[in-house]
Amino acid sequence: MPRYGMVINLKKCVGCNACTVACKVANGLGPGLFYSYVKIGETGVYPHARRTLETSLCNQCANPPCHRVCPVGATQIRPDGVVTVDGAKCIGCRYCMLACPYNVRVVIPTASTGYYDEGLTPYEKARYPEHRRGTVEKCDFCAERLDEGRLPACAQTCPAKSRVFGDLDDPDSEAARLLLQHDYFVLQPDAGTEPNVYYIN
């Protein structure tokens, strides 16, 4: 059984947010909803300043606090390590959102508003019903795509080759190799969550 993870090389990321757009399209997310994004910032003082990037997505933790607090078992851990939310079970209590130290969960709004004042587009009409109003969702490494043998949308689309997805237990996977070759870090290691999203910088 694989143990899926993602390695994000922040040196390569340029902040174009192709991943963010691809994520929204792959998951049919309406206005205000982000499973994943890259925020552009900066550090240093002119002229020794540079652009910085802050990425956000579910860390697919091996020890996920969101999972522990879910009262209805909607948040689940798959054998491949991917943390999913079963929308049919979710009651929208949002305990998971409070428990997640990474603030990566979103609530599906109760009103289905699209991007345009002229009403929902055919695409929006087709995709928005995939989400249950009032429930909590998040990135699940595009679990349905994984089951079809495809990459998560963000990793597939990344024009910078910054996002590398793979089986961390497979020494031949590019993701595993990157972790062997580079110093890496995870977000909030002290939180004890054991994330499966790794960063190289």
Added chain:
Amino acid sequence: MQTKISRRDFLKTAAGASALLMTGAGLGGVFRSAAAAPTPEEDEWVYSYCRNCIAPWCGIKIRKRNGVAIGLEGDPEWPINRGRLCPRGNTSIDGLYNPYRVKAPLKRTNPVKAIDNDPGWVEISWEEAIATCVDKLSAVRADNPNKLVVARGFGAIWDDMPMFRPLFGAAFPTATATEVNGPLCPFHYGPLVVNGSFTCAADLMRCNYLVTFGANYGGDFVRANAGADCLYTSTALLNEALERGMKLFSFDPHAGGDQKSSGVWIPIKPGTDLPVVLAMAEVIMCEMDTRDDEFVRFRSNFPYLIKADETYCRDAETNKPLIWDEALGRALPFDSPELSAPALTGVYTVNGAETRPAFSIIKDKVSEFTPEVAESISGVPAGTIREVTAGLVQAAMIGSTIELDGFTFPYRPACVHYGRGTTAHRGGVYFMFAVNIVNTLLGALDVPGGVVGGSGFGDFLSPNEDGTVLPHKFKADEWVDDEFNYPVQSFDLGEFYPHRHSTPHVVWRAMLDPQKYYIDFEPEILWIWGANPFMNNIVRDEVEEAFRKVWVLDIAYNFDETSQFADLLLAESSNLERVGFTTMVALDLDGKHRGCTGVNFRAPVVDLVYNTRTGASVIADIANAMGMTAQMNGMFTAMAAFPPGSVTPAGPQPHTFEEMSEMLLKALYGQDKSLDDIMKNGSYFTAQPWLDRDTYNYYYFPGRSTRVAVWEDHLHQSGLRIKGECEKHGITVPGWELEKYLAFYKPYPVWIPHPEHEAPPEYDLFAVNWKVAGRSMAIGGVTQSGVLREVQAFTDPNIDTIIINAATARARGLSEGDTVLVESQFGKSLTGQLHLTELIEPSCLGFAGNYGHAAPLMGKYARRGLSYNQLLSAKDGNFDPVSGGMDNTAACKISRLK
């Protein structure tokens, strides 16, 4: 009387009306019927290519359920992008269902054209629309074909090639055809004279030390493929080069994606790049006194003897340019087999005239530009210029070689390159010349590690009769002289701007006042496609007037400013609904094949959303109805490059564009192929068996077999020729003092301060802008995309703000979020919110991209933000009179609004 448009009511009406039409007949040459009723179970992936930038080679797949596109991604099987897409490409579904599209053919009923005036659109049938076009075009053709003006933009590029150009080539061969998108990216004259190629780029595969000026190497433009045309915009290739250890030094007023991680940002005042590059040449030629001697003496025209009038000294017998041979002590034709020791310095009397090698003249000129002089102009410390230059020379490893696939190349893994930030200036061509000089001194042209031509591989460096690179026939038109007609015959004034990339800003003025531009007739029809001069040509007031003056036919995708001023709108299908094809020369980023070529086809992949058509398809119908069938068939066949012996649309038999495209598909890939297959399975490509060796054009013209032109005699001759014509006719270049114009036609670079450097002192800041990943080229309705604009606003504080250096702001008592008025030296202004940053040179105001559409029906996302270009000027005298490049900077003052 003017009436305000009610956006929502109008859009509703148009949508409703077109839905009715969609079910009916009258769709003419539409390839796939929109009326097919989908079965409830239909859920499939279909294939196309992305057209949301100028390099439309990325394969895409679209998930279609019951005729609706519900998903889209890069095609993992397509070798050019391997599943990757940029943010623009990922929003192609928004381009399809964009509610602000033109939904049916429309004709204007309100003759008063104004940006906020309701045109009184009335929906008409395609038959009526085409009949109107045929009547109008036939009448003007019978009267004077030159009364037609054709304007294209990035929105039509590629789609236009197979149809638009053949039609006009056949029916209106001498009419004005201008590219609206050109003059803010006039990037081509420089590479034409040294690479023989329309574009050039640093060899990211092997370069170890890259110095860029005003360029964007993938960090902000962002491309998911690496077309050979401009592989430097490939984000993945840049990353791989940096990972390999390439050093990147970016001279730029603003630090963006390129400088983010491994690159070194060297801030520079806008428009002052030329003095810095001249100083680099000064350091190499005068202070270090070093060079690639073989390249300089035998592969450039540095040793050509120049007379006092700055023209070549030619052999009396053969007319060939002469070189002084130090060993023989006499002048020899450049290609003499006796030549062994070309002189670079000294004064020689030849044929009674005193001559000097071009090298020594250029050396004298650059000697005035010490790094200290460059520092006083650019703000870049002299020590930095010396340090970067010394590093460049060292990294170039002059004299080293590399063997690739059994062929020995010079190995020069260091070079200087540039982008539109430097070339879109008055003097931009001189800037490219200066870079050419530095790269020639290094010997870093078309060899591994250097600056390589981007138009393809093969016969690009073949020499002309003077021994210097003859620009390749592909896109060499910028180098080729235009005939001088008097009276002038075209509104883009090729007579005075023979080497223009394009001069649409001149076109609008000349249409308004033909007499001033020596044109003895009035324009009657403007046919525009995929172009928006209101946003991009700077001279919006003149564009408006020109559009009022003539009957405007617009192949229109959305209700932009162009549509708002048009008379007839031919509603254009979105990228996912079109038939089309593009030629492709691209690299495989994952290395499975070294490169891929071919013609990439597409067919509609979803049901038509509205009553729209592929632009090229409408043009074919118009051409056939005008009786131009045979001519157009012939030109299509020639332009599409059918393989020999194939069945082509030649002859008097009329064809739809869809039929012609399918004939090409069958001719290239087999008689069993169809556009339907393309939709279901994707297009075809040819994996090239290229070796590494084959991708460097030095290989085809090695050693001493050609020479790059650092002394650009051809340009100089053009200036002299135009001067002679002016004197003969007793005229001047319209809008220019002749001497001021001719100052840009020297054979070597000259530093002439730009308009922004001549502003009154109260305009104490410079406005600059740059490309952003979510907009680059604004094709396919990306500025209207709800998803894309939301993502930008959520992730990037630079978007839709006025960006200022934090210290500069503090010194003026300005704070983050302040509402400010920016007034440019040209009497134009913008209002917006400040964003303070450390990532911009202190004398600058920055603008990310170009937003702020004015047309009422463009939608809230495109109307948001700021239209940077409106601060600039493209008046005669303010642009580059060689390339036509508009000056991309304005001096500005800033004040806080209460």
